[in-house]
Amino acid sequence: MYSIKKHKSYPDNLQILxxxxxxxxxxYNWTRFSIDDQIAYIEAVIRLQTIVAPKFGIELESKVLESLMSRLREVF
Known part of the structure; x- marks a missing residue:
């Protein structure tokens, strides 16, 4: 029988990577992002995806990004 560890989710443990x-x-190798670092990281990843997405026929929606940022600010 396997033992499953239950981990609680806390808003201050949220990172989008x-x-x-x-x-x-x-x-040991990762310092948590501040809200400003997290937003900058997400924006950089989205910029990268805007370059790659058309090659895969993917359309990015700005509404999704706006919603994500809004929710992230609420949690932080």
Missing amino acids: SNAHNGKKNK
Whole structure:
């Protein structure tokens, strides 16, 4: 039988990272983002995606980004 550890989710534990970055971070090598750092990171990732998305036929919606930023500010 497997033991499953239950982790509580806390708003101050929220970070939005790309899959590649999230997989490489741990508590020893990663300093948590401030709200300003988090927003800058998300905006940089979105800028990168706007370059790549058309190649894959993906359309990015600015409403989604605005909603994400709004919710992120509420949580922080």
